[in-house]
Amino acid sequence: xxxxxxxxxxxxxxxxVDDFTDPWRPAQTVLLVHGLAESTEAWRAWVPHFxxxxxxxxxxxxxxxxxxxxxxxxxxSIDVLVDDLVALIRHLGVERVHLVGAxxxxxxxxxxxxxxxxxxxxxxxxxxxxxxxxxANEWRRIIPQIGMHEWARMTMQGxxxxxxxxxxxxxxxxxxxxxxxxxxxMGYLKWVPSMDIRTDVAxxxxxxxxxxxxxxxxxAIDSYKEWQPRIRNSRLVTIEGDAWHAAxxxxxxxxxxxxEFIGAHA
Numbered sequence: 001x002x003x004x005x006x007x008x009x010x011x012x013x014x015x016x017v018d019d020f021t022d023p024w025r026p027a028q029t030v031l032l033v034h035g036l037a038e039s040t041e042a043w044r045a046w047v048p049h050f051x052x053x054x055x056x057x058x059x060x061x062x063x064x065x066x067x068x069x070x071x072x073x074x075x076x077s078i079d080v081l082v083d084d085l086v087a088l089i090r091h092l093g094v095e096r097v098h099l100v101g102a103x104x105x106x107x108x109x110x111x112x113x114x115x116x117x118x119x120x121x122x123x124x125x126x127x128x129x130x131x132x133x134x135x136a137n138e139w140r141r142i143i144p145q146i147g148m149h150e151w152a153r154m155t156m157q158g159x160x161x162x163x164x165x166x167x168x169x170x171x172x173x174x175x176x177x178x179x180x181x182x183x184x185x186m187g188y189l190k191w192v193p194s195m196d197i198r199t200d201v202a203x204x205x206x207x208x209x210x211x212x213x214x215x216x217x218x219x220a221i222d223s224y225k226e227w228q229p230r231i232r233n234s235r236l237v238t239i240e241g242d243a244w245h246a247a248x249x250x251x252x253x254x255x256x257x258x259x260e261f262i263g264a265h266a
Contacts, residue, residue, distance in 0.1 A: 001016065001017040001019075002014070002015075002016050003015055003016075003017070005087065005088055005091050007062070007084060007087065010068075011062050011067065011068040011070075012067060012068045013059055013060065013061075013062060013067050013068075013084060013087075013088060014040070014059065014060040014065060014066035014067045015040070015057060015058060015059035015060070015088065016040050016057070016058045016059075017055060017056070017057050018047050018050075018051040018055075018056040018057075018058070019051065019055040019056065020051045020052050021051075021052065021053065021054065021055060027053075027054060027055045028054055028055070028097075028098060028121070028266060029054065029055045029056075029057060029092060029094045029097045029098065030050055030054040030055070030056050030057065030097065030098045030099075030100060030262070031057045031059075031085070031088070031089065031097045031098070031099050031100065032046065032056065032057065032058045032059075032100050032101075033059070033061070033085065033099070033100065033101040033102070033105035033106070033108055033109050034058075034060075034061065034064070034065075034102060034103075034105045035101075035102050035103025035104045035105045035106070035245070035247075036103060036104050036188065036192070037064065037148070037152070037176070037177045037180040037185060038064060038065070038102075038103075038105075038176055038177065038180075039060045039064055039065025039066070039176055039179070040058040040059065040060055040065055040066075041065070041175055041176050042102070042176055042247070042248060043058050043247075045251035045252065045255070046247070046251055046254075046255045049252070049255040049256065049259060050255070050259065053259075054098070054262075057088070057092060057097075059085075059088060061081060061084070061105070061108075062080075062081070062084055063180075063181065063184035063187075063188065064180055064184060065179070069181040069183060069184050070181075070183060070184045070187055070188070071183050071187065072183045072186045072187045073187065074187045075191075076187055076188055076190070076191035076192070077191065078107065078108060078111050078195055078197065079111075081108050082108055082111050082112045082115060082116075085108060085109075085112050086112065086116055086119065089119050095118075095119075096118070096119055096120060096121040097119065097120065097121060098120075098121050098122045098123075098124075098262050098266070099112065099113060099120050099121075099122070099123045099124070100123075100124045100125075100126070100258060101124070101125055101126070101128060102125075102126040102127065102128075102245065102246075102247035102248070103126070103127055103128065103129070103244075103245060103247070104128070104129065104192065104195075105128075106125035106126055106127065106128025106129075107125075107128050107129055107130065107195060107197060109123055109124075109125060109128070110123070110125055110128055110130070110197055110200065110201055110204065111197050111200055113204045113205075113206055113208070114197070114200040114201065114203040114204050115200075115203075117203075117204075117205050117206060120206045121206065121265070121266070122206055122207045122208070122209070122261065122262050122265050122266070123204065123206050123207070123208045123209070124208070124209045124210075124211065124258045124261060124262075125208070125209070125210050125211070126211045126246050126247040126254055126258075127211065127212055127213065127244055127245065127246050127247070128210070129195075130196070130197050130198045130201060130227050131195060131196050131197075131198065132192045132193035132194055132195040132196070133192065133193065134193070136189045136192050136193045137189070137193060139151065139155075139185075139189055140185075140186060140189040140190060143182060143185055143186065143189075144182065144186070147182070148177065148178045148179075148180055148182060148185065149173065149178040151177075152172070152173045152177035152178045153169075153173050156169045156172055156173055156177075157169070158243075158244060159172075159243065159244060159245040159248065159249075160172065160243050160245060160248060160249045161213075161241050161242045161243030161249045162242055163241070164243075164249060172248065198227055201227055201228075201230050201231050202230040202231070204231045204232075204234070205232065205233065206233065207233050207234075207261070207264075207265040208231045208233060208234035208235075209234070209235055209237060209257070209258065209261040210224060210228050210231075210234060210235070210236045210237070211236075211237050211238075211239060211246055211247075211254055211257060211258075212224050212236065212237075212238050212239070212246065213238065213239050213240070213241045213242065213243055213244070213246050213250075214238055214239070214240050214241060214242070215241065215242035221238060224236055235261075237257050239253050239254065239257075
């Protein structure tokens with residue numbers, strides 16, 4: 001099912017519900033939140049793992065995918081993004097969700113779990129940063145010159161790692177990341193370096209799984225060990241690989257680890 005949630009500022013959030021559970025049994029909801037310059041399609045490989053057991057909801061964050069593009073001067077903040085997620089959860093009519101976020105989508109889910117604990121049953125963050133990326137200002141400088149397609153192409157190897165096929169890289173570039181409006185990217189990249197939720201994570205109380213990789217060029221293993229232990233009921237799982245977008249590069253391994261974790265706390 002495809003649908004749209006309209007927000008008070010007029011923005012429309014596009015979302016998809018994949019539900020192949022037994023209709024005569026109650027199903028818990030998993031909400032998947034994508035990262036920078038992505039869309040619902042980023043979770044494509046995850047859906048078959050979940051949709052027979054859970055009601056799976058994927059959304060396009062404001063500005064991305066099929067949601068309303070944001071103007072370059074839009075006042076981005078993590079609170080605005082979290083408010084959108086909270087509104088969607090309430091719109092879905094569920095008390096709590098199993099929340100899964102990748103990259104900066106993981107940052108949003110960490111913040112949501114800290115601020116709205118009653119809405120989150122379990123939390124999984126796949127390579128989530130707790131501080132904004134240093135490279136955002138450089139990306140903001142070059143994107144107007146080279147465009148989204150070339151930016152996606154030149155950054156894709158680090159995102160998906162050294163073992164990904166050319167065909168897979170092309171799919172991510174052509175289908176997902178190059179589709180992001182430049183105005184959205186420019187405004188988002190202006191805000192995101194200031195993001196800092198290091199103190200917020202200590203307020204998370206739900207069972208939490210953090211997934212990282214062994215050889216990421218952007219986020220080293222030790223960087224997670226600085227803040228993950230502050231989440232009282234949490235564990236860290238490290239996947240072998242050099243991608244900094246583990247949810248996209250290693251979807252089966254990440255999805256299975258998430259399923260096992262949810263199963264232990266559902």
